[in-house]
Amino acid sequence: MPSYSPPLNDLGFVLHEVLKVQDSPLPGYDELTADFTAAVLDEAGKLARDVFAPLNAIGDQQGCRLENGVVRTPEGFKAAFDMLRDGGWTGLDCDPEYGGQGMPHVLSTAVGELSTASNMAFNMYAGLTHGAYSAIYVHASDELKAKFLPKMVSCEWTGTMNLTEPHCGTDLGLLRTKAEPQDDGSFKITGQKIFISAGDHDMAENIIHLVLAKIPGGPEGVKGISLFIVPKIMVGDDGSLGAANSLSVGKLEEKMGIHGNATCVMNYDGATGYLCGEAHKGLRAMFTMMNEARLGVGLQGLGQASAAYQAAVAYAQDRLQGRAVTGAENPDGPADPLIVHPDIRRALMDQKSFIEGARAFALWGAVMLDDFVKTGSEDADGMLSLLIPVMKGYLTDKGFDATVKAQQIFGGHGYIQEHGMSQFVRDSRIAMIYEGANGVQALDLVGRKLASDGGKHVMAFFEMVKTFIKDHEGDAALKAEFLNPLKAASKDLQSAAMYFMQAGVKDPNAALAGSTDFLHLFGHTCLGLMWSRMAVAATSALAAGTGDTAFYENKLITGRYFMARCLPETALNLARITTGAAPVMSLPAEAF
Numbered sequence: 001m002p003s004y005s006p007p008l009n010d011l012g013f014v015l016h017e018v019l020k021v022q023d024s025p026l027p028g029y030d031e032l033t034a035d036f037t038a039a040v041l042d043e044a045g046k047l048a049r050d051v052f053a054p055l056n057a058i059g060d061q062q063g064c065r066l067e068n069g070v071v072r073t074p075e076g077f078k079a080a081f082d083m084l085r086d087g088g089w090t091g092l093d094c095d096p097e098y099g100g101q102g103m104p105h106v107l108s109t110a111v112g113e114l115s116t117a118s119n120m121a122f123n124m125y126a127g128l129t130h131g132a133y134s135a136i137y138v139h140a141s142d143e144l145k146a147k148f149l150p151k152m153v154s155c156e157w158t159g160t161m162n163l164t165e166p167h168c169g170t171d172l173g174l175l176r177t178k179a180e181p182q183d184d185g186s187f188k189i190t191g192q193k194i195f196i197s198a199g200d201h202d203m204a205e206n207i208i209h210l211v212l213a214k215i216p217g218g219p220e221g222v223k224g225i226s227l228f229i230v231p232k233i234m235v236g237d238d239g240s241l242g243a244a245n246s247l248s249v250g251k252l253e254e255k256m257g258i259h260g261n262a263t264c265v266m267n268y269d270g271a272t273g274y275l276c277g278e279a280h281k282g283l284r285a286m287f288t289m290m291n292e293a294r295l296g297v298g299l300q301g302l303g304q305a306s307a308a309y310q311a312a313v314a315y316a317q318d319r320l321q322g323r324a325v326t327g328a329e330n331p332d333g334p335a336d337p338l339i340v341h342p343d344i345r346r347a348l349m350d351q352k353s354f355i356e357g358a359r360a361f362a363l364w365g366a367v368m369l370d371d372f373v374k375t376g377s378e379d380a381d382g383m384l385s386l387l388i389p390v391m392k393g394y395l396t397d398k399g400f401d402a403t404v405k406a407q408q409i410f411g412g413h414g415y416i417q418e419h420g421m422s423q424f425v426r427d428s429r430i431a432m433i434y435e436g437a438n439g440v441q442a443l444d445l446v447g448r449k450l451a452s453d454g455g456k457h458v459m460a461f462f463e464m465v466k467t468f469i470k471d472h473e474g475d476a477a478l479k480a481e482f483l484n485p486l487k488a489a490s491k492d493l494q495s496a497a498m499y500f501m502q503a504g505v506k507d508p509n510a511a512l513a514g515s516t517d518f519l520h521l522f523g524h525t526c527l528g529l530m531w532s533r534m535a536v537a538a539t540s541a542l543a544a545g546t547g548d549t550a551f552y553e554n555k556l557i558t559g560r561y562f563m564a565r566c567l568p569e570t571a572l573n574l575a576r577i578t579t580g581a582a583p584v585m586s587l588p589a590e591a592f
């Protein structure tokens with residue numbers, strides 16, 4: 001089964017040489033010295049490599065079991081969860097008032113990549129708890145926060161997010177779960193939720209469900225949705241645990257991947273719940289944590305790609321098949337290793353250049369999140385909101401593609417279970433679906449985000465790219481290999497945005513038919529920008545003659561590959577977009 005090696009040098013490079021977090025004036029960033037982040041990531045990496053990764057295949061093989069109404073997690077999960085909790089990892093970026101460590105989000109994102117890469121299903125239990133923590137932290141009353149947050153920060157109690165119902169997925173306006181007000185100010189929650197990740201398990205003494213429901217008599221559709229805190233076990237005013245609440249696990253879903261995570265049907269039968277935030281403003285409450293949650297899912301795409309790539313590299317170095325066309329490279333052996341073959345190299349370079357660009361993109365997103373959360377910067381919030389559907393959609397689409405490319409390198413050995421490659425493909429697939437399916441991310445990008453605030457944020461993006469190019473085009477090699485391709489991609493993106501503004505206004509189908517292409521066009525351009533920023537950092541390190549020369553030279557080689565071979569896809573995206581609605585919409589529905 002694959003082992004996992006934490007990419008500590010790459011994380012350090014992005015944090016300190018590209019994003020230069022140590023020089024940032026953002027509150028809390030003064031603590032992020034290179035020594036400090038290296039020490040934290042080293043410890044997180046050991047946990048990922050030595051504890052989480054060895055449980056990945058076990059979780060896949062054993063899955064979760066429902067026994068007498070309680071979900072049992074795979075062997076070893078409980079002990080690993082204790083280690084995660086005891087090490088204080090679950091509250092890394094949480095408020096110290098509730099027992100957190102108050103670290104910037106950029107650090108927890110770097111740690112998060114290691115966790116999710118080594119064992120995605122396992123780390124979802126803590127990830128969902130963090131999402132529930134954030135919603136309660138921002139919206140609940142002080143009393144509810146004091147009651148629930150400390151134990152959620154420590155993960156003694158875990159959390160869930162309950163949106164989906166059998167007839168209601170993307171379209172939350174169809175939601176039926178009811179919340180009836182009680183005299184004591186609480187609510188009785190009744191309804192069924194499906195596909196609830198980490199809905200039940202045996203690793204925590206209580207589970208705090210966040211449930212979307214409608215208060216009878218409220219507005220129709222999404223405007224009538226409220227958010228409720230519904231504990232599995234009732235909690236007294238002194239924090240003590242009481243009787244079981246009226247809720248149960250109806251069923252555990254059998255599914256394609258993430259078998260180690262319990263995906264539950266949850267039945268609420270008049271369960272006691274407490275309103276979190278204002279009545280009928282539940283969706284807004286959910287939206288505040290959406291950026292963080294979607295960045296987290298994007299990280300899953302990157303993490304699975306990174307772990308699968310590591311396995312593919314090891315296999316390509318080891319497996320002997322065929323000879324290099326330019327002459328034997330392993331003349332004493334019966335054949336050369338796979339890695340001599342150009343087509344294998346292409347697949348590996350596709351993966352490597354995506355993964356390293358995606359890592360920089362995700363960490364840049366986390367810096368913007370910190371900027372908004374810590375300073376209230378509207379510009380940071382606007383840019384992040386624009387880019388979040390791209391981070392979620394592009395990183396998970398491309399992350400999945402990367403796991404398939406890694407699997408392909410194993411030939412038939414990738415298709416059987418033994419090498420663990422099918423698990424990467426199966427596990428990464430869900431990230432394209434949940435937390436807003438990727439088609440809906442594209443819809444959000446084109447239908448809402450592009451034009452938000454009069455297009456101010458997309459204009460700011462173009463301006464940022466333009467300024468970056470201007471600032472660095474004095475270097476001829478950088479200009480030819482990085483900045484010119486970036487300029488071409490940015491031009492394609494502008495042309496597509498312009499097309500939507502003109503044709504899309506006349507015919508909305510013309511814009512939506514090209515929405516996924518636009519999301520990918522934007523994603524490629526962002527990675528082109530990140531690779532250009534990495535190239536500037538690597539070039540200046542080489543000029544200074546400090547550090548590991550081979551590391552920086554290899555960065556440039558990988559970046560050149562992305563700019564030359566991957567980024568030109570923007571032209572194809574643009575060509576598709578400008579064909580408009582007709583090719584997509586002409587066939588009558590009954591002719592399919």
Ligand SMILES: Cc1cc2nc3c(=O)[nH]c(=O)nc-3n(C[C@H](O)[C@H](O)[C@H](O)COP(=O)(O)OP(=O)(O)OC[C@H]3O[C@@H](n4cnc5c(N)ncnc54)[C@H](O)[C@@H]3O)c2cc1C
Nearest residue numbers: 161162163164169170195196197263434435436437439440
């Ligand atoms: C393993 C797993 C874990 C999950 N965990 C959770 C969880 O913890 N909590 C929770 O609440 N939910 C969870 N979900 C549910 C998940 O978020 C939903 O499956 C997802 O939101 C899509 O809803 P749906 O399945 O009903 O698909 P639908 O909404 O029926 O959509 C079907 C397809 O149509 C597309 N589509 C829908 N509307 C449009 C449109 N207007 N334009 C273009 N395309 C459209 C979608 O992109 C999708 O591809 C989980 C699901 C799974 C499988």
